[in-house]
Each structure stands twice: as structure tokens, then as C-alpha cells.
Amino acid sequence: MKHLLSLLIFVPVAAAFIGLLIPSTQKNTFRYITLSVSLIQFVLLVFVIADYQAAGTEFRLVEQTPWITLDLGAWGTLQSHYFVGLDGLSLPLVALSVFIMLIATLSSWNIDDKVKGYFTLLLILNGAIIGSFCSLDFLLFYVFFEFMLLPMYFLIGIWGGPKREYASIKFFLYTLLGSIFILMVMIGLYISVQDPSSSDQLIHTFSIMHMKKGHFIDGSILHPLATPSLGPFSFRGWAFLLVFFGFAIKLPVVPLHTWLPDAHVQAPTPISIILAALLLKVGAYGLARIVWPIFPDQVIYFHWMISFIAILSIIYGALNAMASKDLKILIAYSSVSHMGFVLLGLVSGTTEGISGAVYQMFSHGIISALLFALAGVLYDRTHDRLIINYSGLSSKMPVYFSFILIGFFASLGLPGFSGFIAEVMVFLGAFKSAGSNHLIPAWMAILSVSGLILGAAYYLWTIQRMFFGKFADKTNSALPDLDRRELLILIPLAIAAFVFGLFPQSLIDVINPFAKQLTDLFASLTNPY
């Protein structure tokens, strides 16, 4: 099939429009439309993976057609393409998106208010997320990236918890601020980069491929050899800082993380799942796809700052998680901590570290979805998430308890789960970096291990407080164990956490070429001899 990726992106969008024609009283129709879209995407994904394995180039399943071509006279031509394709970085994330959207749809089954609007927004969000993971044109990526914000804003704002108004606008403003930073750099890059295929005419292009290959126009201010500077840094330095923090807000890193706990706590369960599993990955994806390949020199220049932010996120996130009284906030902060590992892996500039970072993106997607789904189960029953209000739940809800154990142990990085593989690879990368290219100082590499210890501490303490001891439930709710729909959501996630923990090789094989290529880029800059 020729247009697999386009189908994957636009089937949900088309379904959203078809859904608009159906009267809003047909609640079940919307649920089944969304579910069937997810299932169709699943089938498409199988074809995508088959095609991906068959091809041998760096980017596979590429589709490229001109989108905007404007002849601007003396100024050259503005060129943006509808340009999508997959490589070792995007394939795992696209697969994760399809999987998580299916889980989120199932988890949305009990949404009963304004069903039509909810599922329409969910479908649009679905298309935008997959679109941004596939885009190889900066403008196209940016459009998909921005297009996620509005559905997310309404999904949190309309279907969220009591403080949803505050949380949704905070989420929107933070992310928009980040995307404005990105926009600035995008404009700067497209003015500085040309498509070298046409020699007689200056073509300004948005293609990430050309930006990555360094097709800068001589004398443009973002040229790697450009000298003009503004204050302490060169223009490239400023551009790097802007685009780095633009994506870092989304990641999020400390101290730009404060939107995350609010958004997570107020969002309904399926939206929390999408937020943690997919939207945070868009930030990490942006770093790995755009910032690292286009500004490798600046990554090296700012390596200390980036490593420090990564360590800060790991430790500060973990400490906050330990101090959280609310189960969902705890999981949210653990996300901050775990995304710190992604950043640490990326900045190491080693194959192990970068592979580990991508593996961590994938693995955290599955585990955080599992955790938020579990938190949602409890909230559905009691409408209370305060850890202190529960104890001895294991006796009342044994099946739930066993899933909690799986989720918590997977998240704290116990061997046998996907999180372990990812974190081990990141540590390997960090220590190797401390010993070879010195992008991560040794003390930071050592300190990062404490993230694991803290993780074990807050999870085990929570298990002890909530599930052991004498049964008590201060909310006085009926506490039935998991029903069939909840099992249907939790079992695939738990299995995935196991499978990618026990059999990591196939995924590593996919990621490795990407990591290798990025490592070579860094190696060429750090070892000039």
C-alpha cells in the first residue's frame, strides 16, 4: 500500500468529520466509531511494520508531495512539503500511539457527558499525535504539534475534575509558550536553510532533512560557522536554547514542569493516559528529531546545563513524588523523574544512551498508561485519590493489587520489565559518556542512579500505606474488584510491560540505526581527529 502513513494520520480525522453528521443522542455510535478507528489503525500498523521491515533505507514509507510553494521574487522560494516517513525513532512512537489510543478509547467508554464532542476531539487528537510523529517537514510538524493543543484544552477543560478550568488554561499557556519558542527557531531555520537540489534558484525549505544535513545558506545567521552573536551566545546558541526549552516544557523538565501535575490531576483518566504516554513523548521526540540533529554543536556546548537539568528532573521529580499525598500527583511526578532519564540518555551522545532514551520513551508510554489507568480505577469507585484515606486495600481488591504491583515494579525499574532495560541502557550511556566524550560529568552519572533508589522508595512506601495493614477506607465506598472492561484495559498494558522487558532485542534493533547515526554525528564533533 502506498499511502499507509497518510491513512494512519487521516482516518481518525475523517471519522471525526463523519461523526459530526450523526445526531448527538446516538452515544454508542460515537464510542464504536472511535473504537473501530483504533482497530483499523491497528491493522494498518501491522502493514506499516511489515513494510518497514522490508525496506532498507534510513527513512521508510516516505510520502512527499509539495504543499506550499510560494515564489517570493528576489527573496527566493518558500517551500514546504507534505513529507512523512518513519525511522528507528518514530516507528516505536507511532506504534505506541496506536496502542495507547486504543487503550484510551476503551478507557473512555464510561464517559457519558457530551459524548459526541468528546469522541470527536479524541479522534482529532489521535490524528494530530500520529501526524507529528511522522512529519519530516518542520512546518508540517509544527502544525500537527499545535493542533494537539486545542483538543487537549477542551478535553481537560470540559471533562476534567473540579479545578479543570485552571488546569486546562495553564496547560495551554505553558505549551503555547513552548511552541512560540519553537516557532521562532523554525522561522530562523527556514530562512537560513536552502534546498540544494536547485542551483539556479534559492529555495528556502522547511525540510528537517535539509536542516539536518546542514544545507545552510552561506552567511545566514544560523550557519554553523556564523560569527554574529547577541550577548553571551551566538545566534545558534540562542536558537538552540529557545527550541530546547520549547520542547523541554512539553517533556517536562524541572523547573518548567508545574503544569503537569495540575493537568494530570484534573484530566479525566483516558486523557491522563494520553497526556503521560504520548504528549510528553512529543517533547522528547522533538528533541531527538529536531534539536539534537540540527544543533549538535550547541548540545555539546550546553552539555553541562542539559545534564544538570536532566539530573534535577530525575531527583526533584522523585522527591516530589515521595512527598505527594495524592496518587495521581505521585504518578505525575514520577513521570517528570522518568522523562529526566530520557534527557540524560539523549545528552550522553552515546549509542547506548540514545537507544536507552528512545526505549525509555516507549517503555514509559506503556507503564505510565498502566499507572494512570490504575489510578482511574480507584477514582471511579471512590472519587478520592488521597493516599492517606486508604489502607489494606489488598484484602478487598486482590486483583487490583496485583496490577498495582506490576505497574509500580515496572515503573521503579525492576528487572523483567521494560523500564529496567531502558534505564540500564541510559546508565550505561551516562557512564560511558562520563568516561569518553565527557558530555555528562561523572558525578552526575553517579547521582542519576539515586533516581532508581528514590523510585523504589516512593513506590514501596505507597504500597505499604495503601495496600498493607488493616483495611480502612475513609471514603466509605463500595470497592468491587476490577470488572471486565478494566481488565481489558490493564491486561494488554501489563503484558506489553513484560514483553518489552523480557524480549527487548526486536525493539532495540529498530532503534539502533537511529541511535548509531546520531552518535556518529556527535562523535564527529567531539573527536575531531
Add this chain to the structure above:
Amino acid sequence: MQLSLTDQLQWIADSTSILVPELILVAGILSVILLNIFRVVHFRIYGAVAIASVTLSGLSVLLHWHTDPVSLFNHLLRADDFSSAYKLLFALGTLLTFLLSLSSGTSNKPAEYCSLLLTATLGANLLVMSTSFIMVILSLELISISTYVLAGFHFTKPGAEGSLKYFLFGSAATAIMIYGISLLFGLSGTLNFTSSEFVSHLIAQHSSLVMLSGFFILAGFLFKASAVPFHLWAPDVYEAAPLPVVAFLSVVPKLAGVAALLKFTLAINLFGQSFFDWQTVIAAVAILSIVVGNLSALAQKEAKRMMAYSSIAQAGFLMAAMAPLSLQSMQFMIFYSAVFLIMNFAVFTLLQQFETTYKTTSIHALAGLAKTALIPSVLLTMALIALTGLPPTAGFTAKLFVFSSIWEAFTGTGKSILLWLLLIGLLNTVISLFFYLKIPFYLFIRANTLTEPASAKSFTFTNLLGLVLVIALFVFFFYPALLMGWLNRINFVL
């Protein structure tokens, strides 16, 4: 250069034939007044005449497109690419205003209403064609006097207050402007600011008087564009005037003011040879307008008042589009103007829908109305998203173009003010999101605490108009070449 009487008569005759779009407007104004003499009372009849006249005027602009500039009436006016493009926009804006007025139902004093709107459009047309200060003052006053009256067309106390404020501010601004023009006339010896005489005389003058008179003249244009510091009239006028008039005020006179400002700035900047840096002034005013407009809009509780501040900020963006002072930036400015026209009319059209159904445009009163009026709520959200400048709307494309040309100009000249303009302009997008989103926030997220609102009809003319405008915003996002390809051919001559 002294011309003989016959030559002059010949020139007038030739010039008149080129003024067909304006003559059609004049014919429209006269026929509206004639109809009034015959005591026609139906608003629809007046509306039809007025619509016919603006449509024909717009069509004749298209048919008589002057790629090569033609000077008229002994260099008082000039028909060229640039003015034709703006005249087309004015015709479109006025047409939309009339459609909006008709869909809102009756108007007291329909003849006066229609003729004044047409007169203001005529003034706008003449203003963008002006090459002489005399014509600038005349056409500016033609716009001003008609809009002073229109601003009070609700005939309420707040309406009168707004109108009076507008009048006082306007008179002061015009007076300052005329003083500046008289100074400049004395310094340059000519009223024609596009002549080589003007430029050569001013290059020789290194007097700070040139700078001062330039600033004085800016006052008049900035007032029309409602840019800081001549913006203070806007909120009161917008709040109290009828909605279609507000929509008109926020687009047609503003665009006319900005377009004429561009011509004047290029002239006073003397092709970059001026000893005083006017580019910095334009950029500074743009920054101020964007910041003041956006920050003041944050606290507003009334949709029309909020849109007044939004339009101040948008005036800043229009000036930002102009700031690079290059051919490219001028084309982008026309693109931004066109998109701005569509966005603003879309917002006002949909606000009109809410006003006719619920009799209020207070933002708080919109709470929970998405339940009963889903279609206008969704459309309004899209239009506001476009004003913020987010994809997938043409508002994003327009801002992208503007910021690209500023960035390009910055790399070319290295002027730090342009970098500040870029940074502040972009950061203000985030601030503006906060208030633009307020309306969707109340519509969709806040629950209605009052009684069950009356259910609204979905299929109204106003909604259809809003839908068409919003679709246009999407179309220009996906195919900007539709508009830009055509604007690229526009050439600019001072």
C-alpha cells in the same frame, strides 16, 4: 509646472474616467439620498442599493486594475497596484458590513446609515490613492466625519459618549496632523510627498523640524489605525456602537490608515536616506500597540470591548508587517490585511449571532451557550483561534509571513529593534491566547448558572456568513498561494 486651462480640463476628464470605482460609490450615495427623498422606509431597499454599489465598485477595481501607476488630477491621487488591492479589500469589508447590518434586522434612519457607510468607504478609497497631503487630509476627514456619526448610531447615552470621544480625539489628531503638514510644506516646498522635489528638499534639510513634523503627521494615521498612543477612543466606541459599525471600524478605516501610513513612512524615510530612522519609530509603535492592546484586553469582560483592544494589538501586527519597509514586507502586509479582514468579520458576524439571540455580548453571559448554540460557538472558536495565530488557520500563515520578513530584515540590517519586535510579537501570541480563549472558555467550559437559555436557530443567514468566512480562513491556510501568488505580482511604487 503650470498647465494651461485646456490641458487641465483634459487632465480632469482623463482622471475622472479612471476613478470609476469611486464614482460608483458616489452614485450609490446619491441614490440612497434620493430614495430617502421619496420616503422609502424599507432598510432592505437601501441595503440592496448600497450592496449593489459596493459590489460594482469592487468589480470595477478588478476590471480596471492599474498595474502601471496612473497619476490623477495633477498628482493629487494615483491609481496603482497597491491602492487597487486595498480598494478591493475595502469593498469587501463594506459589503460584509452591509450583509451584517441587513441580517441584524432594522435600522433607524436607514438612508443615513447606508450613505454614511458608503461615504466612509469612499474616503478610504481616496486615502490609499492619495499622493498629496491635501488629499490625505480631505479623505481622512471624509472617513472621520462619517464614522463619528456612525459610532453613535445606537442613539443611546453611551453611544453618544463614545461618538463624542471619538470626535474629540479625531479632531485633535487631525489638527496635529495639519500642523505637521504645514511645517513639512514649508520645509519641502511641495504638498506632493511622492515627488522627487519632496525627497530632494528634505534630504538637504537636517533639521529636527523634519522629524517633529513627521511625528505630527503620524498622529493622524495612527489615530485611524487605532494604534498606541492614539488608541484611547477605541474601547468606548466599540462598546457602544452597533455591531456592524464596530466591525466596519475595526477593519476599513484601520486598513486605510495603515496603508496610507506605509506610503507616508516610505516618503519621509527618504529611501533610507533620512537622517532620522523612521523604521525604528514604526517598529516601536508596533511593539507598543501589541503590548498595550494585548495586556489591556486581558481584563475585559465585554466581548466588543475586548475586540477593541484586540484590534489595537492587531494594528500593531499590521505595523509590524510594514516595519521591514521592503517590497516583500508590503506584500505580506496586504496578505495580513486580507486575512485580518476575514478573521475580524468572522468574529463580529458570530458575535452578532449571539447578540441577536441573547441580547448581550458580555462574556460572562455567554456561559454554557455552546449547548444551545453549538454551530456559532464552534465557528467563533475557530475565528478566535485564527486571531491568535494558531494553525490550521490563515491567521497562522499571515503571522508566519510577517515574522519571517521581520527576521529577514533583522538579518539584513542588524537593527536590534527588529529583533525585539519579533520576540515581543511572538510572545504576545501567548498573552493574546489567554483572552481570545476566554470566549470559548465561557461558551464550552463554564456551566450556565442562570435559567435555561432560549434555544437558537442553527440555520440563520448570520451563521452561514460566519461559516463562509471561517472556511475562507481554512482555505487560505491550506492554499496560501491562492492569495499570495496573486499578491506577489503586486508592485509597489512610491
